[in-house]
Amino acid sequence: xxxxxxxxxxxxxxxxxxxxxxxxxxKPGLANVITLVVMLRHGWALAAWVVxxxxxxxxxxxxxxxxxxFLLSAxxxxxxLAGLWAASALHRLAGxxxxxxxxxxxxxxxxxxxxxxFVAWRLFVPHPGLLVLLPVLLGASLLFGLTTAxxxxxxxxxxRPVAAP
Amino acid sequence: xxxxxxxxxxxxxxxxxxxxxAVWSGGDEARQLQLHAETGGRDWPxxxxxxxxxxxxxxxxxxxIRDGAARFLSSPCRQQICVRSGWHRHAGAVxxxxxxxxxxxxxxxxASDYDGLSY
Numbered sequence: 063x064x065x066x067x068x069x070x071x072x073x074x075x076x077x078x079x080x081x082x083x084x085x086x087x088x089k090p091g092l093a094n095v096i097t098l099v100v101m102l103r104h105g106w107a108l109a110a111w112v113v114x115x116x117x118x119x120x121x122x123x124x125x126x127x128x129x130x131x132f133l134l135s136a137x138x139x140x141x142x143l144a145g146l147w148a149a150s151a152l153h154r155l156a157g158x159x160x161x162x163x164x165x166x167x168x169x170x171x172x173x174x175x176x177x178x179x180f181v182a183w184r185l186f187v188p189h190p191g192l193l194v195l196l197p198v199l200l201g202a203s204l205l206f207g208l209t210t211a212x213x214x215x216x217x218x219x220x221x222r223p224v225a226a227p
Numbered sequence: 228x229x230x231x232x233x234x235x236x237x238x239x240x241x242x243x244x245x246x247x248x249a250v251w252s253g254g255d256e257a258r259q260l261q262l263h264a265e266t267g268g269r270d271w272p273x274x275x276x277x278x279x280x281x282x283x284x285x286x287x288x289x290x291x292i293r294d295g296a297a298r299f300l301s302s303p304c305r306q307q308i309c310v311r312s313g314w315h316r317h318a319g320a321v322x323x324x325x326x327x328x329x330x331x332x333x334x335x336x337x338a339s340d341y342d343g344l345s346y
Contacts, residue, residue, distance in 0.1 A: 201247075204236075204243065
């Protein structure tokens with residue numbers, strides 16, 4: 063099951079890497095749909111596995127492993143997973159889910175770009191001029207986060223429900 | 228959308244809006260005016276309101292400083308481009324009367340040490 067989800071995510075990730083992007087740094091992050099679906103259906107731990115496998119295997123297949131692209135991708139994934147972990151910890155504390163797919167999508171997308179941005183800024187271009195891009199990137203990530211969440215929500219509602227772990 | 232979702236969305240929108248305001252607000256306020264003419268250059272502070280009269284090849288141009296902003300009040304040139312460019316208040320702004328060989332540049336603030344930046 064894990065392998066199946068990861069394979070789907072990897073395929074989406076690689077297809078998306080082939081699409082030209084109008085603005086560098088902005089892409090829909092459709093592979094995150096799978097993350098959200100897994101997160102909603104099976105919880106954080108499995109989602110983390112899917113994300114890590116996706117980032118690693120896609121990098122190997124695209125030939126970007128250990129390059130700056132990979133570092134950015136991994137940084138985004140880590141930040142996004144950290145945010146999702148915090149959300150699931152909150153849910154456990156509250157005893158019920160507080161965020162729906164939309165909340166999780168926003169958390170994941172915005173932290174993904176923030177993690178990437180932080181690494182890009184600290185490691186590659188340590189220049190204050192880069193900060194000018196941050197609001198644009200965050201705005202785009204918010205929109206795409208909501209879009210992927212909407213897709214994930216639709217997919218989950220069409221899947222057979224699973225017994226809660 | 229649950230209530231937590233809406234709250235998060237609102238917070239993120241506020242954050243992004245705040246960032247836009249902070250980063251895209253159009254540069255630093257200028258503090259000094261560097262005037263250049265054929266007869267030489269001189270710096271003027273923007274803190275005091277005054278009219279500066281400068282002579283060029285065509286005649287006398289007047290630069291006005293008021294409320295931390297500066298403009299060409301009048302100039303003997305034909306097209307009056309310098310006068311129509313209006314008030315300037317941000318560091319790095321430049322206005323010039325090319326026919327009369329007079330220009331000024333506003334400086335002050337952290338970014339004005341550079342002519343331009345690219346990455």
